[in-house]
Amino acid sequence: MSLNKKESHSREEATGMYGATARSESSSANGFPDAEIAPPTSTTTQREFREISKTAAPLVVTFLLQMSLSFVSVIFVGRLNALALGGVALANVAFTATMAIFQGLATCLDTLCPQAYGSKQYQLVGLYFQRCVAISVLFAVPIALVWWFAAPILQLLVEDARLVAIAAGYLRVMVASIPGFVIFECGKKYLQAQKNFTTGQYILFVCAPINVLLNYLFVLRLGMGYIGAPLAVSLTFTLMGMTLSGYIWYCARQESSVNCWNPLSNWRPIFSQWKTMISLAIPGIIMIEAEFLAFESLTFLAARFGTNALAAQSVVASVQSLTFQVPFGTGVAASNRIAHYVGDKQISNCRIATRATLLHIGGILAMANFLILVLGRNIVPSFFSKDEEVTHLAAQILPIIGVNQFADVFNVLAAGVLRAQGRQRIGGALNVLAYYAVGIPLALTLGFGTEMGLKGFWLGLGCGIVVLAISEVYCVHKSDWTKIIHDSHLLHQASAANH
Template sequence: MTSKDRAESEETSSGYGSISRDVDAVVRTDFDGHTSVDVTTTTSGAEFKEIGRNAAPLMITFLLQMSLSFMTVVSVGRLNALDLGGVSLANVTFTATSAIFQGLATCLDTLCPQAYGSKRYQLVGLYFQRCVAISTLFAVPIALLWWFSAHALRLVVDDPRLVVIAARYLRVMVSSIPGYIIFECGKKYLQAQNDFTTGQYILFVCAPLNAFFNYLLVFRLGMGYIGAPIATSVTFMLMGISIVAYIWYQKGRNGDMDCWNPMCNWRPIFSNWEPMISLAVPGIVMIEAEFLAFESLTILSAKFGTEALAAQSVVASIQTLTFQVPFSTGVAASNRIAYHIGKKRINDCRIATKTTIIQIGVILAIANFLFLVLGRKQVSTFFSKDEGVVALAVQILPIIGVNQFADVFNVLAAGVLRAQGRQRIGGILNILAYYVVGLPVAVTLGFYTDLGVKGFWIGLGCGIFVLSIGEVYCVWNSNWSQIIHDSHLLHKSTQGGNL
């Protein structure tokens, strides 16, 4: 490698905060003539700072986005118990099925940063456009499911009044799908370019607007519970429009680094979908497997009475909030490592991965554990004033603290797997961990011992520990040269072979 080539390979104009060094490099050439470089342009400290800096706005973004559905429960909860029950049922259905769009968008965690790192800038925009098109195709059965949800809900809910409320809610939410898809894909498109704040700024405006719309429609205009899904749908529409407006404003401003694929060149958008779907489907499995496992516990908790169900809802809400910290960090790490893969820098990949798993992982695991154990009484009281509910939640939270200690490493390792394009491994491990180990042990401990709801969380924790060990093992023994080679072939195939 000449000094000129080395300088070009180590340039920092991408804005990713790489540290440029004049170092010798070992160039590996595989059987296909593809090269990867054993060159180090970063340090553990630089990776720690970069990933942490990008994770902070992501945490705020995810929390604000969560607040949209939370606000509907808060507003409708002031009406009556029947409306609240119906809306809660609709929210669970909405979250479970709309998570498919989040899973589809995870393929962009792999493709867009890798393409950006390898300077295939126009591919970043093409991947975004393809993912929107694929998600729109998947949206058709989801929209039909929501529109005719009453038929499915009657099979699991006895009260027909709850079914009517939930079904009407979901019909309105069909109109939220375009904005939801575009915002999810748009976030990934911008994150690949090291823009982790635009989504946050959009939600800084839209989240308060959502609260205002809920108040206006539900109470001031007297629309009742149906005003809540209208408010949420309008908010998602505004989010989608806002991110498209920003992308359009950004288009063409970066010169040679412009990532937009011209819409006049529309044929590639609707071709070569197979590589993206091969990444997206395991991404859906990873998200849905975990979500459905946790939701199953809430449904099963009803067998132990109202107090147990309420306590389960409290600790599940707390667990969801604390989960956002490692999840946001995992997304930031995924983008960073995928960028290094695009640059074909093996040592940088290794450094970023070890920094994520060892340094960041240990800090977050300890922080989450201490928060859930030491602050269990205070945080439980914030969610409920019922002494019986709080007492049971206080007993469960230390178990969740132990689970979260392991889950941090699982979430971060999953981010690395997405960066590598190995979502299939994560999907298989999720199914095995939750449905072969976690849920069977949880049901056994919950129903056949005196542990009750606590047994559910202990059993699920067993699955989480198995998942963490499996994913960390796979990440730790990564063949980075092969991963970089596979990445090259993947981008080549998505272009139809035209490099």
């Protein structure tokens, strides 16, 4: 196929689900000059499907291994006694809820770093990374204080003083994990923007087993009790942060054609233009926290239905969290891919990559999650509990989770596209409305107002997920790619001028 035919085929693929062709959208009638849009390059839906899927695989592994760090500590503490297990489980909820702030802050790098890399403004990639670390350090101060003085806060939620004492002690030790966590979270984004999706995975291949070993030694062999668990996790995060920062420093010193590092001697720009990053980061925090708190609130409320219901809720919540990691990792891969095209001003490729993500990859992942949860409803719960009543109740709920996960795949992937576009604000607003105006009220009504119990919780929350998925996909469908690229160009132009 000749080059002209390839370009023609590419432009034809860009037409369809997302409206007019790149040429018609880039017309001056929209108020943005034609010169800002680069000539279309040749890509196809098949190529985007292949590339996004290939880069998603190591990201999914990375997220699963990182999630295992806290999970392992719960397993080892569970071998001590029920009281220690309850306290550590409570501390892990608080840990995850507050660490999500750092994860939300880092989502601004999903937009800025790959866009800068795609526009070949390479040192801006390093500058954005350094700014995000600096902002995260600023946020770390109040978070560390909350953890250090967590006991009075936890007393408002939990009546048992013994559980509060254990959870508060756990969180105090976890303060030491913050620097390593911040460096690793931001560093992953910095490398992913440069199409390096495997380094984080390789670091966790080493550090995750070390975490298991440290938990075994501290909690069981050395007799440190539950306090050994946060010590092991903190040391693991510190090792992860040090290893990744060492790798980044090593790469920055290599002679290469593409160097994305901003020399630390040029430190003044690191502490300027924070407003842009924070305006992208705050909606990212809202997106993550809104979903996390919605799901965790159901776990707390499930205790009102009895011990077995709470156990079943814990099982299905764990299954939901595991199946969520696959579309989430894919969403991050797609976000990087599309943001590169935004930076390179390739409207046609933005459209094709978006369509490959939502229609092709999304369709496969949604169906796979649905079938695994529905067909495996009588098998999957047995991996988490041997209690027949608990597994039976969980098996009744998993088909509902399957439907929810079917919709949530499109929600997660559309959120990835919105991050690539720099439109996190839309995602943040939709998350709050979908979960707290639709999902949670319906969940409480069906759960407590009818005899459905846990089923009502998940049905109500599922309605919110469906509303969120439809809303986000619609916003992506109506994207004005010319304006998105224009705004991206102005944003990076301002940073380059300051740099």
